[in-house]
Amino acid sequence: MAEKRPYHISSAIVVVRTEMREQVQARLALMDGVEVHAAEGGKIVVVIEGGSTGALGGTLSEMALLDGVVAANMVFEHIELEETIGNDK
Template sequence: MSDENLSMNDEPVVISSLVVETVSGKTAAVAADLAAREGVEVHETQGHKLVVTIEAATTGASHAVASGFAAVPGVTGVNLVYCNFEDEFAGR
């Protein structure tokens, strides 16, 4: 199978899990901002920390999304916990 014949659902997916730290009192606003971004899901809030996942096509795209978190008012830290590469066509 050539790369040109892959459908959108057949493309590799990078799933990254992060902990985003926030200023006390800004956690809800940060969570709302991040959740509104494409490919981002906020799973849990613990005090001033958020558990977040990013789904992107490449590690570069995932990094770009995560790097953008630092510009959100109230974010004090962005920590990558885990990165998984889903590519059923790795043997091509």
């Protein structure tokens, strides 16, 4: 029997020191569930994917702690119900 579980997707803006943008962008691209979509000046646009709002918040907090990051702000969150097949117990 198929189950539906929530899957969270969020966009965020990461504000960085301009001279460190490329370094921060590279570190963001290595984070699980994170895709870098644009970078210009002192701003980087990312999409974060995960299993819960808490997971997205945790990832956003990790971003905020990176060297060169001034702020990391969630812009939008969307929740999809992902269908899973059966129960693997």
